[in-house]
Amino acid sequence: MTTYISSLTFPRIVFEQPAVAILLPVVCGAGIGYATRPDQTKATYGRLKQPPFNPPAWLFGPAWTTLYAIMGYTSYxxxxxxxxxxxxxxxxxAKQGATLYTIQLGLNLIWMPLFFGFGKPIAATADIVALTGVVGSMAYVWGQVDPVCAWLLAPYVAWLSFATYLSAGVGYLNDWDLSKASGVDKKKL
Structure with a gap:
């Protein structure tokens, strides 16, 4: 299990100030969303073969914004x-959980560029599997500090489990090649 590693952990101020704790993941998540060009991402999503129970594209923004705010509050x-x-x-x-939190946010933020930006569903699925494991560990660790924290992270773990299904399902149904749907030229990668 991961211990506290100061070089892999956000500075204390990120966790001590509620506004910073909540806004950091929300702003980072929104930044990644906009950096991967939302119109192109939405168009790609619409062209991909989808597994059953896939939500409409408009749901992802509000769901992730809510989850980012909850994870930020939980860290505080x-x-x-x-x-x-x-x-x-x-x-x-608490410190060990802070290291896990920092790692999970990094894993979280690289999924979208991997999947939509580079069209790498295998790497994105591996990333989200690792992310789900780290968040599960974080919920366990922080649940020992404050049981409410484990409950606050439960929707995030549930959503990540569903997102793992979607990531793997889209990858599989599209032969693990998103280049036709996304316009990514595999020869250039």
Whole structure:
């Protein structure tokens, strides 16, 4: 299991200030969404063969914005509970969760460029599987600091499980090649 690694963890201010904690993932997620050209992403999504139960493209923005805000709040809540604890184990768990949080946000933010930007569904699916595992670990660790944190992360774990199904399903149904739907020229990659 991952321990606290200061060089892989956001600075304390990210977790100590509620506005920073909540806005950081929301702004980063929105930035990645806009950087991957939303009109092109939406068009690509519409051209791909989809597995059953795929949601409409418009749902992803509100769902992810909500999840980013919840994960940000959870990071603030877990850090605050851990930092204010007199139990050294609780403090260590809060810090360990902060490292996992930083790693998971990085994994989260690279999925969209992998899938839509580069048309690499295998890499994107591997990324989201790893992301789901890290978030599950983070929920477990922070749940020991504050049980509410585990419950706050439950919708995120559920959505990631569904997103893993979608990522793998789209990859499989499109022969793991999104170049025809996305306009990505595989020869240039």
């Amino acid at each position: 809540r877990a850090w605050t509970a851990g930092a204010n604890s007199i139990n050294p184990s609780t403090v260590a768990l």
